[in-house]
Amino acid sequence: MSDRPPLHPDTLAIHGRSDDEGRPRDIAPALYPATTWRFESSAELERHLRGEEVRLEYARYGSPTVREAELRLAALEGAEDAILLGSGMAALSTALLSLLGQGRHVVFTDDGYRPSRVLVEKVLSRFGVTWDVLPVDAPHRLMEVARPGETRVVFTEFPTNPHLRLPDLGAWREAMRPLKGARLLVDSTLATPWNARPLERGAHLVMHSVTKYLAGHNDLTAGVLAGASPLVEAIREVRGLIGATADPHAAWLLLRGLKTFPTRMARHNASARWIAERLLAHRTVERVHCPGLPGQPLPEGMSGVGGLVSFVVRGGRLAASRVIDECRLIQHAASLGGPETLIQQPAVFSWSDLDDEALRARGLEPGLLRLSVGLEHPEDLWADLDRALNASAG
Numbered sequence: 001m002s003d004r005p006p007l008h009p010d011t012l013a014i015h016g017r018s019d020d021e022g023r024p025r026d027i028a029p030a031l032y033p034a035t036t037w038r039f040e041s042s043a044e045l046e047r048h049l050r051g052e053e054v055r056l057e058y059a060r061y062g063s064p065t066v067r068e069a070e071l072r073l074a075a076l077e078g079a080e081d082a083i084l085l086g087s088g089m090a091a092l093s094t095a096l097l098s099l100l101g102q103g104r105h106v107v108f109t110d111d112g113y114r115p116s117r118v119l120v121e122k123v124l125s126r127f128g129v130t131w132d133v134l135p136v137d138a139p140h141r142l143m144e145v146a147r148p149g150e151t152r153v154v155f156t157e158f159p160t161n162p163h164l165r166l167p168d169l170g171a172w173r174e175a176m177r178p179l180k181g182a183r184l185l186v187d188s189t190l191a192t193p194w195n196a197r198p199l200e201r202g203a204h205l206v207m208h209s210v211t212k213y214l215a216g217h218n219d220l221t222a223g224v225l226a227g228a229s230p231l232v233e234a235i236r237e238v239r240g241l242i243g244a245t246a247d248p249h250a251a252w253l254l255l256r257g258l259k260t261f262p263t264r265m266a267r268h269n270a271s272a273r274w275i276a277e278r279l280l281a282h283r284t285v286e287r288v289h290c291p292g293l294p295g296q297p298l299p300e301g302m303s304g305v306g307g308l309v310s311f312v313v314r315g316g317r318l319a320a321s322r323v324i325d326e327c328r329l330i331q332h333a334a335s336l337g338g339p340e341t342l343i344q345q346p347a348v349f350s351w352s353d354l355d356d357e358a359l360r361a362r363g364l365e366p367g368l369l370r371l372s373v374g375l376e377h378p379e380d381l382w383a384d385l386d387r388a389l390n391a392s393a394g
């Protein structure tokens with residue numbers, strides 16, 4: 001055990017949690033692309049298989065660069081362990097396939113990333129999994145839909161996408177008390193461990209689309225699951241069977257990106273707030289969603305929720321589309337969490353199959369825009385957005 005004081009997240013992102021003993025001496029992370037490793041003897045293989053002397057075996061079960069990234073992410077999350085997977089959706093699928101099965105039930109909260117729910121509705125339902133959806137602020141209603149013995153997962157986002165609601169994770173965990181064996185799974189992609197550590201707020205298992213802020217450069221796809229060692233270990237086995245393991249090249253790029261993760265997050269938080277304040281005062285804007293603004297308190301211990309700001313423009317669906325088309329510096333694309341500021345209209349990008357009435361019934365304004373504030377100078381971003389808002393309003 002090290003007698004050094006615990007490190008700040010800014011330092012953990014660069015060095016990881018472990019001290020120097022036995023660590024590689026490279027200042028920059030090494031990339032190990034190997035997919036398989038040699039055993040020196042049959043006896044060594046047998047010791048490995050018995051778990052007495054675990055060796056590298058085959059990359060689908062784990063490899064050095066992937067492991068280095070996992071340790072770095074576990075350190076940032078304050079978790080005992082973490083596993084890296086091929087995408088955020090690979091992380092969610094692997095977690096749900098590990099925790100659910102025939103006759104099991106999952107409770108989702110609303111206002112979430114649509115494919116997460118579609119995964120259950122379209123795929124897991126074929127294997128006998130059932131589900132219910134509750135408002136994200138309604139942990140008190142959990143037992144109205146939960147089925148003791150069957151409900152094995154409560155899944156929420158912290159914050160939600162796209163309205164940036166911050167569920168009371170402690171209250172959800174407390175509400176789950178009668179549900180023996182159920183796990184609280186939290187997708188904290190938007191907040192990132194720099195803004196919040198859901199495991200400290202009640203989650204059993206936290207997941208991220210690493211593709212977003214953690215990697216931070218819009219150039220790799222990965223996901224992570226972090227939690228207590230026995231739970232992560234059980235899911236690691238399923239990951240190896242499904243083959244959802246991350247690629248070492250992605251892990252290597254991630255380790256590189258993580259070195260600037262805290263610095264990037266400080267900037268995302270500050271720029272998003274700065275722009276949200278200006279949006280709030282803009283004549284063309286009806287409503288702004290950004291925790292930290294007046295009337296939208298942040299939970300204790302949080303200073304922001306990253307670079308996302310959602311806002312409703314006056315004039316509905318068409319007016320919002322015009323704003324996007326008028327943007328020059330801000331680009332129209334899916335995803336978030338990279339250096340480039342991106343904008344999209346959830347009604348069009350994620351929900352094009354629903355008309356305005358159906359959208360509103362789901363709590364989604366057709367004129368809602370989701371802005372992922374990047375790392376450009378905020379004044380340049382505001383100049384672009386302000387001009388686009390004015391031009392679209394005529």
Ligand SMILES: Cc1ncc(COP(=O)(O)O)c(C=O)c1O
Nearest residue numbers: 087088089113161189209211222
């Ligand atoms: C909140 C949230 N969770 C999960 C995902 C899925 O992540 P990935 O695209 O890495 O599979 C996304 C992607 O946009 C997301 O926004």
